[in-house]
Amino acid sequence: MDNLSVVSIRVDQRTDSAPKVQEILTRNGDMILSRFGMHDPQEINTGLITLNVRATKGRINNMLNDLTSLDGVRVNHMEA
Known part of the structure; x- marks a missing residue:
């Protein structure tokens, strides 16, 4: 059975971590219903x-594990 969830991903060291995060999200793109991304203008990275x-x-859980294994990436997950 499919579950509906909300995932928040904080990416520190954006210039280093963002390409790896993007690779994981692209690989799991078929399960992503919507995505919103922003950077904090006061926190450049x-x-x-x-x-x-x-x-x-x-x-x-596989996607969450892949994301949390990256340095500078923190993940929160909430099941609906």
């Missing part, structure tokens, strides 16, 4: 991405 995703718990 920090960004925030919010996702709405729908997939099995296992697939969502």
